[in-house]
Amino acid sequence: MAAANVRVPVHTADAILKIEGACRIVADVLQHLQEYVVPGAVTLELDAIAEDFIRTRGAEPAFKGYEVDTKVYPYTLCVSIDEEVVHGMPSQRVLKEGQIVSVDVGVQKDGYFGDSAFTFAVGAISEEKQRLLEATQESLRLGIEQVVDGHRVYDIARAVQTCVENQGFSVVRELVGHGIGQHLHEEPPVPNFVPGLLHRNRYPNVRLQTGMALAIEPMVNLGLFHVHTARDGWTVYAADGKPSAHFEHTVVVDGTTPRILTEW
Ligand code: MF3
Ligand code: CO
Numbered sequence: 022m023a024a025a026n027v028r029v030p031v032h033t034a035d036a037i038l039k040i041e042g043a044c045r046i047v048a049d050v051l052q053h054l055q056e057y058v059v060p061g062a063v064t065l066e067l068d069a070i071a072e073d074f075i076r077t078r079g080a081e082p083a084f085k086g087y088e089v090d091t092k093v094y095p096y097t098l099c100v101s102i103d104e105e106v107v108h109g110m111p112s113q114r115v116l117k118e119g120q121i122v123s124v125d126v127g128v129q130k131d132g133y134f135g136d137s138a139f140t141f142a143v144g145a146i147s148e149e150k151q152r153l154l155e156a157t158q159e160s161l162r163l164g165i166e167q168v169v170d171g172h173r174v175y176d177i178a179r180a181v182q183t184c185v186e187n188q189g190f191s192v193v194r195e196l197v198g199h200g201i202g203q204h205l206h207e208e209p210p211v212p213n214f215v216p217g218l219l220h221r222n223r224y225p226n227v228r229l230q231t232g233m234a235l236a237i238e239p240m241v242n243l244g245l246f247h248v249h250t251a252r253d254g255w256t257v258y259a260a261d262g263k264p265s266a267h268f269e270h271t272v273v274v275d276g277t278t279p280r281i282l283t284e285w
Pocket of ligand 1: 087127138199
């Protein structure tokens with residue numbers, strides 16, 4: 022089915038340079054944070070480190086002040102621990118050995134956005150958590166391989182989902198990746214699962230074209246895919262309480278070679 026009614030921005034070379042600029046800072050933040058994501062770290066302190074890093078580079082945190090429905094997100098990072106899937110809020114919480122911690126960061130620079138997430142191991146982690154991290158990262162890599170001119174959004178979705186489910190894990194359905202550019206979230210939605218027949222209008226199977234920019238972000242649960250939102254209105258957590266991982270890259274369609282802009 023053609024996706025006739027969605028308009029996906031195709032960015033000019035100049036716009037892509039700006040997206041790249043934002044993405045470079047995003048990647049550098051994650052790399053910088055790596056050494057701070059250790060047992061004993063306070064997640065609000067990670068947030069402060071990230072915000073300072075971004076502002077020092079002449080950019081702004083993209084999530085801070087971001088409005089979803091009537092809520093305003095108050096932090097630079099989303100920090101989601103263990104069974105928290107995404108949108109965990111920095112707090113006085115102290116990281117402990119054995120946890121897995123997804124750190125998600127967005128940056129706005131010169132009117133354009135970059136977005137990426139990485140799930141870190143805090144010290145030594147269990148074998149099953151390690152397998153979850155590796156499977157999620159692999160699914161992202163396979164999804165990115167589909168970011169080729171002429172392929173479609175469902176090619177990405179299928180690659181991610183197949184990888185995850187073949188390893189016995191599950192992909193979250195409630196949240197999806199997205200186009201990115203002059204806004205943090207643009208068309209098209211990028212699901213990590215091939216939508217069932219009745220949901221295909223919601224997730225148009227857009228044909229990828231050179232100049233499109235996508236944030237691909239598999240959220241993978243060790244147990245079942247169902248999630249709930251916490252009473253804080255933000256934190257999304259696995260309904261069965263089992264661990265969840267999240268990796269995200271901003272990628273540009275450029276002929277036959279996907280260009281990952283948030284690699285570090
Ligand atoms: N990477 C996440 C997303 O694309 C981060 C958004 S957090 C928010 O949805 F707080 F800004 F909403
Ligand atoms: Co995103």
